[in-house]
Amino acid sequence: MADVTPPWPGTGDTPPWPGTDDTAPGASGDDWAITDEEVVRFTSDLIRIDTTNRGGGDCRERPAAEYVAERLADAGLAPRILESAPGRANVVARVPGSDPAAPGLLVHGHLDVVPADPANWRVPPFSGEVRDGMVWGRGALDMKNADAMVLALVRAWARTGRRPKRDIVLAFTADEEDSAAYGAEWLVREHPGEFEGCTEGISESGGYTHHARTVSGRPVRLYPVGAGERGSAWLRLTAHGTAGHGSRRNPDNAVGALAGAVARIHEHRWPIRLTPVTRAAITEIGAAVGVKVDLDSPGFVAERDLDALLERLDPTSRLVAGTVRNSANPTMLDAGYKVNVIPESASAGIDGRVLPGAAREFEETLDELTGPAVEWAYQHRSDPLVSPVESPTFAAMRSALLAHDPGAHVVPVCLSGGTDAKQFAALGITGYGFTPLRLPADLDHGTLFHGVDERVPVDALRFGVRVLDRFLTSVD
Known part of the structure; x- marks a missing residue:
């Protein structure tokens, strides 16, 4: 893939905040270059796999599940494709941590997307096209971008020999955009052993930049992290x-x-x-x-x-x-x-x-x-969810975000909608909304969820991988 690093959208220049240290123990600049290329390519590839969920069982996640499983297997993991009905596939894999006594951490993302009418879009919604520094298409934000970040990160760990402290259980689920009956709900009921040892989990709807201004007019950046639903x-x-x-x-x-x-x-x-x-x-x-x-x-x-x-x-x-x-x-x-x-x-x-x-x-x-x-x-x-804000895990998320955007503010929020975290809560897993993205002020994150011309900046994907890496390798 050609270099698609863009000027920062809306500025014609570079991101308007301090640069951060993009290195990690055991990782070189060349390692990050591979990861940067992969996270963009994986996002585009997953968008091209049409997993539209029209409700009532009308969806087929299997091709996306096979794509995910192949890339996890290339990283030395042993993914399982678990099909709840013909074509309704989930993927689960475990990344062993360096501390066997530490509790496991669930990282989950869904493979299905809501429908998109191509007639209303500037870019075909299942093209995965990279244009103007953005990856375009249905799922670019909700949430094939997050799936791609996780894939790129665990492959980077495999290349460099780095490991998280805690076991990381990866779950790529079906049917989140409907009732979760073919996805997380089914996994929790039929395969609870896959999540043994997990006490907390992270997924969508949190960790993105929200631009605001102080009462004196000074720009300020907030990162809301989901701590309830x-x-x-x-x-x-x-x-x-x-x-x-x-x-x-x-x-x-x-x-x-x-x-x-x-x-x-x-x-x-x-x-x-x-x-x-x-x-x-x-x-x-x-x-x-x-x-x-x-x-x-x-x-x-x-x-x-x-x-x-x-x-x-x-x-x-x-x-x-x-x-x-x-x-x-x-x-x-x-x-x-x-x-x-x-x-x-x-x-x-x-x-x-x-x-x-x-x-x-x-x-x-x-x-x-x-x-x-x-x-x-x-x-x-x-059921609604409430997750502790005064917890080491929330503190680690805050620290990871501020390490890469030091002038920002990380705030807890309750999500107005819902995610698969509700299903996993039945196993006693405390859920947080944490898919880190550094977004420009002229990109309205909220309106693009389930909206027309859904897209994600290339820079946001690369930022997200780095923040996830810091969080997942440091959280106790």
Whole structure:
């Protein structure tokens, strides 16, 4: 591959922060040059393998799993391809650590991606093209980039003879973009022994650059690290009524009853519930941008004052705004087959997300909002997560990021959505969102997840491998 190192996007020059030491014990500049080439190539190659997950079992991760397994085997590992159904493949491998007494650490990433309509993209979404210093395509951020970083890193360890302190269990999973039924959920149920000894894990949705400004206007870089997740509560609402002619009045109209329930759910304002992780996030973000925050002040009432505080933190508030409340968003409607026929039933889909400790409140509120004429049930649910912020592992993630971006601030956050970490939590594995990426200010990371023109800077991939290397070889 030709050298694709670009000017820093948006500046026409080099990255606007201090350079860092890219060496590691036992690794030379030539070693890093190989790794730098591989991480870009692997990202492109994985994007070219179309693993679109359309839900309902419609996906085939097997070709990507075979690609991953081949590169792990080349690094001297013994990967296992574990297929939960025809074509629905997962890969698991273990990297032995130098300290047999240390607990294992799980590093997991999913192989499937959400759909992409080529008509809307500037670059074909499954091309993996390198253009303007970026690798383009579906999965460039979510999360074939992370899969590629892990592959490139363990191959670098094999070349140099370096080893992490802890056993590292690698899991490349299927079906994360749907329910995890063919992926992490199945692995946890059918192959728990693969994760024996693991106490903690890292995966997506954390460790990337979030650009902000202090109240005085000075640029500041934040790196949010996931230390919690809202639980998933995908619901199916169903209303039953009396079928009839569309021209006649029908007070027992299932569509009307369902529409009323959906409208009430849409309009409901959930109360504020601050978890320990979100409290820490707001406090540390405030300190980074120069806004005084005292959530324990006797004069501070969250239900009254929090929204105003978040406005003062804007736009950085988006790191926490989605995790201060439960939520329930109508997403699907299904009723009727002809305009002049009142159907006997109607249904709707609701995407609910639940904060730690708020499940009972969520369910009681849904009972009230749906009323007696509409039933609701879980289609899929997973428990929320909370991971300790004051832990040696979080400290090691912070240290690894700051070693490569010394002027930045690392802050804990609760994720508004969910990851496979929820599935692995059933094995007692504490999960963190940590896929390090150094991003320019003009690249909106959040809008590219599941969005059009998904892409990742080449420089971000190379930064990420170095941060992962430092973290995984130093964490106790």
